[in-house]
Amino acid sequence: MAVLPRLTSIYERQGFDLTTGLNPTHLYGEISAPFTYLLKDGEIVTHAAGIAVQELYLLEALSDVFLPRHILIVGNSFGWSAVAMALVFPQAKLLAVDSCAETAAAEGLDLTNRIAAAEGLSNLVAIKGRSPEDLPAIAEAYAKTAPWDMVFIDGEHTARQVAIDFNAVRPHADKGALWLFHDAVSYGLLKAVERLGQDNGLIFQPLWRTPSGIAALVPQKLVGQVAMTLHAFAGAEATFRHMRDLGRFGATERLVAALTCPELD
Numbered sequence: 001m002a003v004l005p006r007l008t009s010i011y012e013r014q015g016f017d018l019t020t021g022l023n024p025t026h027l028y029g030e031i032s033a034p035f036t037y038l039l040k041d042g043e044i045v046t047h048a049a050g051i052a053v054q055e056l057y058l059l060e061a062l063s064d065v066f067l068p069r070h071i072l073i074v075g076n077s078f079g080w081s082a083v084a085m086a087l088v089f090p091q092a093k094l095l096a097v098d099s100c101a102e103t104a105a106a107e108g109l110d111l112t113n114r115i116a117a118a119e120g121l122s123n124l125v126a127i128k129g130r131s132p133e134d135l136p137a138i139a140e141a142y143a144k145t146a147p148w149d150m151v152f153i154d155g156e157h158t159a160r161q162v163a164i165d166f167n168a169v170r171p172h173a174d175k176g177a178l179w180l181f182h183d184a185v186s187y188g189l190l191k192a193v194e195r196l197g198q199d200n201g202l203i204f205q206p207l208w209r210t211p212s213g214i215a216a217l218v219p220q221k222l223v224g225q226v227a228m229t230l231h232a233f234a235g236a237e238a239t240f241r242h243m244r245d246l247g248r249f250g251a252t253e254r255l256v257a258a259l260t261c262p263e264l265d
């Protein structure tokens, strides 16, 4: 199911404008262009961005081959990824937690729950909670009978914190859970995620073809199901490195110069 039309309409009906899926070269190189921001009265509501359009597409493609029963999101912000997953995986229960260090994130929790009620998404709940301190109590309340079998880590983007998040959730997650770490390439989290995979018998797969560079940890029992889909969003690391070198050494400079949308100047 293509989620973007309904997702966009949901936020617009809540009174927001939004920006997502833009091309950095059209915005003077603005690196956050592909990601999602809500705007109210022409101002961005929070800089804690939502996932990119290509990352919605990854979730849709995953839903063709993998149907989780219980999803946990660490880092809700204004609920873009939570509402998207509630739509893409209607059979799954979904819990999104946010520490709400910023006022905007607390408003984001209310917004997410308001959307869930207004849109009949009874599978979605967003709550305040900080990883790792609050996770044991949250797991006791929400995951005792149904361990999480898909976990989306999108809280604080440091190598130390993603390991803390993983280790806090792991005792309450299914052994066969699929783990996705948002922003792993962009924030230099690959080595940390790879190490978590090595220590826990999970297969590490960076998804080079996602704008934030999501990293997946895949249990052996899911490999047959999800490998082709993940490969479509990864490709070969050597190809990614080749394109990176083209960028680094300016081989695409002339092409980019022709693509900067000059008629808008």
Ligand SMILES: C[S@@+](CC[C@H](N)C(=O)[O-])C[C@H]1O[C@@H](n2cnc3c(N)ncnc32)[C@H](O)[C@@H]1O
Residues within 6 Å of the ligand: 048, 049, 050, 051, 073, 074, 075, 076, 077, 078, 079, 080, 081, 082, 097, 098, 099, 100, 101, 102, 105, 129, 130, 131, 132, 154, 155, 156
């Ligand atoms: C990048 S935003 C999440 C975006 C969201 N997943 C989406 O795609 O719509 C990161 C969020 O993580 C929250 N956060 C940061 N550290 C956290 C922690 N230790 N526990 C829970 N939430 C945290 C922040 O408050 C912020 O709202």
